[in-house]
Amino acid sequence: MSTSISTNDAAIHGLMAEFDSAQELLDAAHKAHEAGYQKVEAYSPFPVEGLAEAIGFHKNRVPLVVLIGGLIGGISAYAMQYWVAVITYPVNVGGRPFHSWPSFIIVTFELTILFGGLASAIGMIALNGLPMPYHPVFNVAEFAKASDNKFFLVVESSDPNFDAARTHSFLSGLGPRMIAEVPS
């Protein structure tokens, strides 16, 4: 657990602590949040319940994006069918009404699902800031285990409370396997 601490905070992305289990990471995330760190990020190979909440992230906007996507899909599908069947290409079938709304339900439903589903995937990827092939955390060799069996907590240098020496000693108090400096 030996790390050289550079004095220039801006030159590094933050400090990374590695943990062995989801439980240790969750506990550490809670403690970091309580200690007043705001720019904290936790990394795990699978979703850990309560971890995002522990670092102060309670609500995401994916449901809103999906709602908007679904509404756009449904409304535009119905409007398109109305426009086609009533306004631009009306076909008179034995005097039946042009605005035959029961027949329009299926396409409206399918396009609601299509747009909502696409919005959910694209919205999730975009809100996550992906694709992002480069990220400073990848500079730490041990981080390759973040998709395997190791758990990481990063306190970023942009945090107002960040101080290389103090944050380092705070992280070592959490009992990590190792602490590494994340070059920016």
Add this chain to the structure above:
Amino acid sequence: MATNTQIPAADRRVPVIAPGYTFSTIGEKISNIVLSRPVSLGWIVGFLIVFGMMNMLMMCLGYLFIKGTGIWGINIPIGWGFAIVNFVWWIGIGHAGTLISAILCLLRQAWRNSINRFAEAMTLFAVACAGIFPLAHTGRPWLAYWLFPYPNTMRYWPNFRSPLVWDVVAVSTYGTISLVFWFVGLIPDFATLRDKSESVWVQRIYGLLAMGWRGSARHWHRYETAYLLLAGLATPLVLSVHTVVSFDFAVGIVPGWHTTIFPPYFVAGAIYSGFAMVVCLAIPIRAIYGLKDFITERHLENAAKVMLATGLIVAYGYFMEAFMGWYSGSQFDSFLLWNRLHGPYRYVYLALLLCNIGIPQVFWLKKFRVSTFWLWIISFVVLVGMWLERFIIVVVSLSRDFLTSSWGQYYPTKWDWMTFAGTIGLFLTAMWLFVRILPMISIFEMRTLLPESHAHEPAEVKQ
């Protein structure tokens, strides 16, 4: 995502994952199949066979494009023939994949985690096979884009009151959403493969697909929300797709088609045949790739139970058709029933009853649910039976219309059979490649099945 996965201690059933695995060994076992397992002779020989079958499909389609649909056995009155039989059969098979990935996800059935990935792959490949048939059946597939609404110089627009247009929208939405769902599920596993791989090029390919996924807690939070919403959207979607397919029939007035039982009975039949295909694929795959610890007896038994249940719904559908043939008092409906039992296609109908209703009843006995041999055989029988069901629905009804002057017979040609076999080749070729280039079991979802994946809130922060 299944989070409530702990199995009660009193549960004496076979576990969904064999004991002794860690986060790391799960990842290794699944990713090694892709990254380091050598290509075996058996894989190559099998691939050549299925790839050959796929090329037969290409030749059939090539010849079809030159000569037209006259090379098939379709005629008037039986204008639909194999093309629609195979379309409905394939699209039905796809339904089990979405049921496993979406509906069982919403129901928090943790056992789905080890079979959802390849069931979703199966869905995609089955939809691809299904899509070929109506496309080719249009006769002029190079003009198939006329089915979509777009401003054109003919100033023509599709008729949105037509079930065939509904079908285009439903199936293309289904294909798209299945692909999106599958890809979203794969993102974290692409990251695992990227980090595990030792070759730079392999790292780059999986890295590109992972889009820089790094497993951040905020990302997982959004990811789980998006996945759950996708499951919530895919659930009504999958029920709607076969409903719309059944509307292709039920909205018409042909005897045997014009019934309200069609939507639920089609959906149940789709899931029935789909689970049969899942079992037919899972049994050899888990044996060849040593995945019996992940796809356990429990999965196979559950699949057998789902087949038993959906098979009974299908049986109810058959019974209702027969009952309405008598109860409606319509001479055409009662003739249809008579014709199914005594007409020229009676052997097909009897084979259908045997395959779909008779033989699968052995699943009431545990012995048959847990024996991989019998499970595989009976699943295959169900696949055949469900194909026969679509044959009966399409061909028997069309061959005996209201007027005796418009009666006819349908004889499939060699091109019909070769095209059908060719799509099986396409399906298997895609499966063959899939098991070697993508993780066929969801790595991160398997990890959540381990008890140590569940962290508990520390006492002091609970307010």
